Amino acid sequence: MATGKAAILLGPGKGYEIQEFDVPTPEPEGVVIKVSMGGICGSDLHIWRGDSPVFAAMAGNVAGHEMTGRVHSLGSAVTTDSLGRPLKEGDRVCYAYFYHCGRCYQCNRSEFAVCPNKLMTMGPGPVSRFSGAYGEYYYLKPGGKIFKVPDEVTDEIATPVNCALSQVTYGLTKAGMRYGDTVAIQGAGGLGLNAIAVAKEMGADAVIAIDGVPSRLDLAKRFGADEVIDISQMTEPADRINKVKQLTGNRGADIVVEVVGLPAVVPEGLQMLREGGTYLEMGNISFGATTTIDPSQLVWGSKRIVGAIMYDPWVIPEALDFLVRTKNKYPHGDVVSHKFKLDDINDAFTNSEWQTSGDATKVNRAAIIMN
Numbered sequence: 133m134a135t136g137k138a139a140i141l142l143g144p145g146k147g148y149e150i151q152e153f154d155v156p157t158p159e160p161e162g163v164v165i166k167v168s169m170g171g172i173c174g175s176d177l178h179i180w181r182g183d184s185p186v187f188a189a190m191a192g193n194v195a196g197h198e199m200t201g202r203v204h205s206l207g208s209a210v211t212t213d214s215l216g217r218p219l220k221e222g223d224r225v226c227y228a229y230f231y232h233c234g235r236c237y238q239c240n241r242s243e244f245a246v247c248p249n250k251l252m253t254m255g256p257g258p259v260s261r262f263s264g265a266y267g268e269y270y271y272l273k274p275g276g277k278i279f280k281v282p283d284e285v286t287d288e289i290a291t292p293v294n295c296a297l298s299q300v301t302y303g304l305t306k307a308g309m310r311y312g313d314t315v316a317i318q319g320a321g322g323l324g325l326n327a328i329a330v331a332k333e334m335g336a337d338a339v340i341a342i343d344g345v346p347s348r349l350d351l352a353k354r355f356g357a358d359e360v361i362d363i364s365q366m367t368e369p370a371d372r373i374n375k376v377k378q379l380t381g382n383r384g385a386d387i388v389v390e391v392v393g394l395p396a397v398v399p400e401g402l403q404m405l406r407e408g409g410t411y412l413e414m415g416n417i418s419f420g421a422t423t424t425i426d427p428s429q430l431v432w433g434s435k436r437i438v439g440a441i442m443y444d445p446w447v448i449p450e451a452l453d454f455l456v457r458t459k460n461k462y463p464h465g466d467v468v469s470h471k472f473k474l475d476d477i478n479d480a481f482t483n484s485e486w487q488t489s490g491d492a493t494k495v496n497r498a499a500i501i502m503n
Contacts, residue, residue, distance in 0.1 A: 138267030139477045139500075143191040144182020147478045148266065156260035160209040161274035165225060170265030170500040171198030171291045171468070172484050174321055174393050175417050180481050183418040193255055196265025196500075197229040200281065200290040204269060214277045215449060224281040226293045226452060229265075230254050230442055231275050245302065245442045266477060268502050277445045285455050289464045291499055292322055296467075297451045299414060300327040300389070302443035304334060307387050307412040311335030316376050316385040316404050317357075319392035319415060320348040322467055322497050325355045327389050329462045332356040333454065340379055342372065347469070354463050369400040376404040384409060391415040395423035407433045414440050468499045 134155040139148040158164050176196060179187045203223045213219045231254075232239050232247035239247050253273065256263040260271035272278055281290050300323055309315070315331045317324050320343035331339050332355075341352035344363040352360050359379055366372050377384055384406035390397060393415035402411055402425060429435060455464060472480035480498045 136262070136268035137474060138194045138262060138264070138269075139196075139474060141179070141191055141193060141195045144180070144188055146191075147180075147481070148195075150475060150477075153261040153267075155204070155269055156262070156271050158205055158207040158210075158271070159259060159274055160207045162207045162259065163210055163225075163227075163272040163276070163278060164204040164260075164262075165201040165227070165270045165272060166204040167199050167201040167265065167268055167270050167502050168224075169200055169287045169291045169471075169502065170196045170267075171295070171322070172196075172480060172498045172500070173198050173292070173295050174323065174391075174415065175295075177481070177485060178393060178418050181485075184420055186419045190255075194262060194264035194267045197254075198292050198295045199229070199265035199270060200224065200226050200287055200293070201270065201502075207274070213280050214445065215279060217280055219278070219280065224287075224290070225278050226281050226290055226448055227272055227276055227278040228442075228445065228448065229294055231273060234275070242444075244444045245440070250442065266474065266500055268474070277448065279449050279452065282452060282456050284459055285452060286465060288468045288499065289455055289459075290452075292326070292467065292497075293451050293455070294448060296322040297326045297330070297454070298443045298447040299323060299440070300330050300391070301451055301454070302447045303327075303389070303412050303414050303438075303440035304330055304387070306440050307389075307410045307438050309334050309336070309387060312337045313386035314338045314340070314380050315387045315389065316340040316342065316401070317389045317391065318342050318397050318401050319390070320345070320352040320357075320360075321391065323391040323414065324348075324389070325351055325467055327391060328352055328355040328357050329458065329464075330454070331387075333458065338379070340376060340385065351463065351466060354466070356462065369403075373400060373403045380406065383407075386410070387412055389414065393417065395421045398423050399425050402429055402435065402437075405433065405435050407435070409433075409435055411435065411437045412440065413437055417441070467497050470498045471501050472498055474500055474502055
């Protein structure tokens with residue numbers, strides 16, 4: 133039987149170890165994918181650091197969730213992708229990394245992104261250990277959503293579709309993004325950059341990007357940000373809040389998007405909102421990380437907080453169409469600034485770490501190439 137390599141997470145702060153596993157034979161409704169590229173998302177850094185004790189449970193498994201590849205083998209019952217288009221071995225594909233159960237209160241209401249069982253299905257199953265992005269193969273279990281990737285979309289552009297781009301597309305939709313809105317985005321990493329472009333395409337009147345890494349702020353402008361705020365230059369939260377107010381006619385932003393992943397930015401972001409505005413929280417995934425807010429701001433300001441995790445299946449094909457439509461408008465391919473081989477995955481994570489180590493001005497977003 134053929135085998136393939138995968139990076140096993142040893143535990144928080146312990147890095148990865150390359151191991152070999154059998155390439156599975158797919159179940160009738162399963163698909164084996166030969167991974168071309170896997171991305172390092174901010175949430176992968178949370179897991180790598182061990183920012184929450186819950187992440188320790190991932191030790192011993194193949195981590196990573198941003199990825200793309202080609203169909204290696206199809207189960208006997210699989211003849212099309214999730215839109216009914218013919219699917220064959222060798223086709224380039226993008227796919228969701230989680231599986232809604234279809235048998236719960238939320239799924240019955242077509243609220244698939246909030247299925248309480250979706251996380252339970254993300255680990256390895258009895259058929260295959262290839263359950264994450266950092267492997268030469270990925271086993272898409274029965275019921276997984278899969279979509280053909282257009283020829284115009286390169287692997288570098290397709291890799292973050294099933295996380296960063298789909299997440300912000302779904303999040304802004306859930307936040308009620310409307311034509312003419314002003315949007316402030318806390319963080320200009322992978323999610324933030326995609327959020328800038330998506331907000332502009334959804335009709336934002338102005339987008340304000342907030343970050344402290346020069347390369348990210350430069351990219352933010354190229355992705356359509358009308359204004360950028362450099363936190364390394366404007367170090368006080370009050371000054372940043374006032375700047376957003378100045379840029380919005382002293383109203384505040386209609387929507388503020390949090391994609392930094394640090395609880396401390398939440399109180400600041402809430403004060404950047406106009407009365408009646410919406411705070412879209414997507415970055416803080418670490419359980420137990422807390423901050424303090426003044427709830428009276430929500431009451432007197434009629435502000436609301438919307439949390440969004442993952443997305444509904446319709447988002448992936450819409451995201452792929454978005455990339456085809458805007459491929460010459462935004463520098464999608466430049467988000468991945470550095471590529472590492474699978475054997476060098478620990479170097480990739482070390483150099484992607486923007487909090488304590490690595491060259492943050494150099495590595496904006498790293499990808500792991502499998503061939």
